[in-house]
Structures are given as structure tokens and as C-alpha cells.
Amino acid sequence: MTESKQIVxxxxxxxxxxxxxxxxxxxxxSQVAATDVAATDSVSQLKAMTTVGLDFGILKIDDTLEMxxxxxxxxxxxxxxWKILSKxxxxxxxxVDSTCxxxxxxxxxxxxYFSEHVDLPVVVGATKQDLPGAKTPDEIAAFLELGDTMxxxxxxxxxxxxxxxxxxxxxxxxxEAQADEDYDDDxxxxxxx
Amino acid sequence: MNSLVYxxxxxxxxxxxxxxxxxxxxxxxxxxxxxxxxGSYADVSQKLRDIFEADSVEVxxxxxxxxxxxxxxxxPQAIASALAGYSFTPATRAELLSFTMRLPPLxxxxxxxxRYSFQDNGAYMKMHMQxxxxxxxxxxxxxxxxxxxxxxxVRLRVMMATxxxxxxxxxxxxxxxxxxxPQETAKAATTSSAQPKAKKTSILSRIINRIxxx
Numbered sequence: 001m002t003e004s005k006q007i008v009x010x011x012x013x014x015x016x017x018x019x020x021x022x023x024x025x026x027x028x029x030s031q032v033a034a035t036d037v038a039a040t041d042s043v044s045q046l047k048a049m050t051t052v053g054l055d056f057g058i059l060k061i062d063d064t065l066e067m068x069x070x071x072x073x074x075x076x077x078x079x080x081x082w083k084i085l086s087k088x089x090x091x092x093x094x095x096v097d098s099t100c101x102x103x104x105x106x107x108x109x110x111x112x113y114f115s116e117h118v119d120l121p122v123v124v125g126a127t128k129q130d131l132p133g134a135k136t137p138d139e140i141a142a143f144l145e146l147g148d149t150m151x152x153x154x155x156x157x158x159x160x161x162x163x164x165x166x167x168x169x170x171x172x173x174x175x176e177a178q179a180d181e182d183y184d185d186d187x188x189x190x191x192x193x
Numbered sequence: 194m195n196s197l198v199y200x201x202x203x204x205x206x207x208x209x210x211x212x213x214x215x216x217x218x219x220x221x222x223x224x225x226x227x228x229x230x231x232g233s234y235a236d237v238s239q240k241l242r243d244i245f246e247a248d249s250v251e252v253x254x255x256x257x258x259x260x261x262x263x264x265x266x267x268x269p270q271a272i273a274s275a276l277a278g279y280s281f282t283p284a285t286r287a288e289l290l291s292f293t294m295r296l297p298p299l300x301x302x303x304x305x306x307x308r309y310s311f312q313d314n315g316a317y318m319k320m321h322m323q324x325x326x327x328x329x330x331x332x333x334x335x336x337x338x339x340x341x342x343x344x345x346x347v348r349l350r351v352m353m354a355t356x357x358x359x360x361x362x363x364x365x366x367x368x369x370x371x372x373x374x375p376q377e378t379a380k381a382a383t384t385s386s387a388q389p390k391a392k393k394t395s396i397l398s399r400i401i402n403r404i405x406x407x
Contacts, residue, residue: 008396027407061403065396090397150342152283163404167283170401174290175337175345177393192198192295193363 006065009089010166011120012055015106016074018095019127019156021055024071026159027166028057054081076109082118091121091169095156096144098126098134108144121173125154125165194292196250200241200357203252204228204268211256214247226258229265234274237266241275245353246285269304272357273311276350284405289349291398296332298364300324301355316351329364 010027012020055071070085072078086092094111097103114122124146126137135143137151152168155161196214203210209226223240224231232240244250266274281289301324307314324330332352339345355361 006396008400027404059403059407061399065399067400067403090393090400148341159407163407164283166404167287167401170397170404171283171287171290174287174294174394174397174401177397 004064007068007088008065009068009070009085009087010169011070011072011085011089011092012095013072013092013110013114014074014095014125015097015100015103015110017100018074018097018103019125019154020071020074020095022156023093023095023125023162024055024057024069026156026162028059028069030058030060074106076106076113079110079113079117082114086118086120089120091123091173092118093165093169094122094124095127095154096124096140097128098136098140098153099128099131104135104140104143111144111146121169121176122149123165123169123172124149124151125156126151127154127156129153130155194288196244196247197292197353197356199250199252200244201359204357205359206254208254209256209258211253212244213251213253214244215249216243216247219243224256224258224261225268227265229267230271231258231261231265233264234266234271237271238275238277241271242279245275245279246282267309269306269311269358270309272354273306273309276354277310277312279350280346281349286349287401288405289353290336291401293332293336293349293352294394294398296356296361299330299332299361300364301330302360302362304358304360306354311354313347313351313354316347317355320348320351320355330361332361 012023014020054073055069057069057071059067059069061067067090072081072085092114094107094114096107111124124140124144126135126140128134137153140146141149141151150168150172152165154165199212203212203225207228210224212223212225214221214223221240221243223237223244230237230241301321303321306317311317320330320335323335336345336348336352339348352361
């Protein structure tokens with residue numbers, strides 16, 4: 001009899017043109033199902049293609065666990081999707097274009113909705129920090145009124161950078177998770193002491 | 194965090210040993226003898242920091258000391274020096290948090306770390322007070338009670354120092370690392386032998402290990 005596979009989700013979200021699709025691709029070990037189409041609205045001034053559905057990738061953790069990565073569309077009008085996306089999710093990564101004021105304003109709307117409706121560990125990745133006019137992580141945190149949420153510079157094109165951002169989120173999630181769990185005195189510590 | 198496990202064993206065993214480690218493409222060694230690490234302060238501190246972040250670690254007991262200097266840095270002093278101002282990459286932080294989740298209920302021993310310029314001695318004292326107050330220390334609680342990112346870094350450094358130096362031990366028996374039999378070569382054990390229960394912390398630890406290896 002085969003053991004059933006457990007699936008957890010990681011949501012990568014944020015405004016248009018922040019690097020979400022790229023990050024999903026970098027973290028997945030499967031072919032990513034992207035739903036990019038030619039942009040028609042104001043987004044066409046930023047980039048030729050934009051995500052209209054969900055980017056989807058899979059990272060196999062081990063024989064019994066898979067992490068499914070979801071990259072959401074970058075417009076706040078898709079906020080309603082959170083209800084479905086957050087179910088079984090271990091956390092959310094917001095990516096925001098550090099150089100774009102419109103991106104910040106959209107991010108503010110998205111993050112406000114997230115804070116009010118979703119209870120998940122979260123980190124914010126500030127992309128395009130290498131470009132002129134980029135706001136610093138501290139400026140972004142202040143502008144977006146992020147409170148305790150960590151803002152970390154990230155190059156979405158760089159796999160290593162994406163890994164570091166994800167590990168930061170997972171570290172936060174781990175601390176939150178242990179606080180929620182009952183004590184288990186059945187520790188396997190043979191190799192520790 | 195195999196490097197912490199093997200540093201602890203070296204120190205607790207109190208026998209001459211050599212720790213070989215690889216970080217990135219570089220392989221190096223750190224010798225331990227007469228309760229101290231071989232080398233200058235700066236050298237030992239840097240090596241210990243590299244060991245904390247090493248990709249692989251191997252301990253060789255009874256090594257040849259003929260070609261090493263006679264300079265020794267007392268272990269508590271060396272650990273205090275290596276941890277002074279030490280901050281973590283997200284990968285190391287995640288790994289340390291995973292390691293912390295595996296620690297059982299603990300006892301905390303009081304040791305005059307302030308004599309060795311341990312920068313986080315105040316936090317260590319508070320940890321000990323917490324232990325005295327409750328009769329047990331849950332390291333998971335201690336870490337998660339951090340008030341901010343900086344405080345979390347300090348608490349993780351205290352965890353590292355106390356673990357490596359044997360100042361924390363399991364509350365319920367089998368605590369003494371000194372009962373460890375010396376081994377010719379101790380290969381790093383895999384951390385995947387953690388609790389089989391599919392609890393959220395276990396799931397997150399597995400994901401962290403996988404992403405580190407991407």
C-alpha cells in the first residue's frame with residue numbers, strides 16, 4: 001500500500017512586475033505552469049507579459065511531502081483568492097518593486113487585505129534594489145506600515161537570493177509553529193547529547 | 194546543525210581531537226587539546242564561525258599534533274569570542290531554529306562566562322533564572338519569546354554557547370555527553386532522523402533542509 005503524500009503550500013504574491021513568476025520558477029523542481037498573457041492595461045507599460053491565473057510549481061521535499069508554490073496575479077482585485085490559497089499554506093512571501101511608487105500603493109492595498117483576512121507567517125522581499133531610485137527596506141517598511149514584518153532585499157532572478165528569503169520565512173514559521181504546538185516529550189535526542 | 198553536536202562532543206570528551214570541516218570549496222581543520230583550541234584568537238574565532246556554517250564536519254580523535262603550534266585558546270573563551278557580534282545568514286538561522294526544535298526539556302548549568310567576555314552573558318543569566326524559576330528550560334520557548342530580530346539572534350547565540358560548552362543538558366537522564374565513547378572517526382549524523390510525527394515543526398524542518406540543498 002502506498003503512503004499518501006502530504007502537500008503544503010507556499011504563496012508568492014505582491015504587485016505586478018515584482019518577480020513572482022521568476023521566483024516560483026527558481027524554487028520549483030518541476031516545470032512551472034505559468035499563465036502569462038500579453039498585458040493590455042496599464043501593466044503593458046511595465047512589461048509585455050503578465051500573469052492572469054496562477055503560476056504553479058512543485059518542490060518535492062521527500063517521498064511523503066511536496067510543497068506546492070503558487071504565484072498569484074499582481075493586482076489587488078484578485079485578493080479574494082486568498083481564502084482558497086491560504087488553506088494548507090505554510091506562509092506567504094510578498095515581493096514588491098522597490099523602485100515603483102505604483103507598486104508600493106498596490107502592495108499597500110494587498111497587504112492591508114492580507115493582514116485583515118489571512119493569518120499566515122509572512123515576509124516581504126524588496127526587489128530591484130540595484131536600480132536607481134530604489135527605496136531602502138526600512139523606507140518600504142515605513143511606507144507600507146508593515147510593523148514587525150521583515151523586509152529583506154532580494155534579487156528575484158537570483159536563485160540563492162530567493163532561497164534566503166524563503167528560509168527567512170520558514171524560520172519565522174517554525175518559531176510560530178512551535179509556540180502553537182503542544183509539548184511532546186518524546187524527543188529523539190540520541191544524536192544530540 | 195551537526196557542527197554544534199561535534200564541537201560539544203570534542204569539548205565534553207576532553208580528549209585531543211581534530212575537527213575537519215568543509216565550507217563551500219574550502220576544507221580546513223581545527224585542533225582541540227588540553228581544554229583549548231589550537232591557534233590565535235582571531236584564527237580560532239574565524240574557524241569556529243566557519244564550522245558553524247560548514248557543509249560537512251568530521252571529527253578525528255587522537256590526531257597528530259606534531260605540526261601544530263603550542264598556542265591554545267580555552268574553549269569557553271574561544272566560543273565567547275567566536276560568538277561575539279556573530280549574526281546569521283537566513284540559512285544558518287533556519288538551521289539553528291530547526292536544531293532548537295529538537296532539544297528536549299533541559300537543565301541549565303551556571304558557569305562564569307562573564308570571565309571570558311561572553312557578550313551575551315546577561316541573556317544567559319536570564320535563561321538560567323528562567324530555568325530556576327520553572328525547574329526546566331524549554332529552549333523552544335526561550336527562543337520564541339524573543340522580542341525582536343536582534344533579541345532572537347542573542348538568544349540563538351546563547352543556545353549555541355551553552356549547548357557547545359555542555360552548559361545545557363537533558364532534564365531526564367542520559368544527559369552526560371562525557372559518557373560518549375571516543376570514536377576513531379565520527380561521521381556526521383543526518384538530521385532527518387528527527388521525530389517521525391508529521392507535526393508542523395517537523396514539516397517545516399524538512400522543507401528548510403530541502404531548500405538549503407537546492
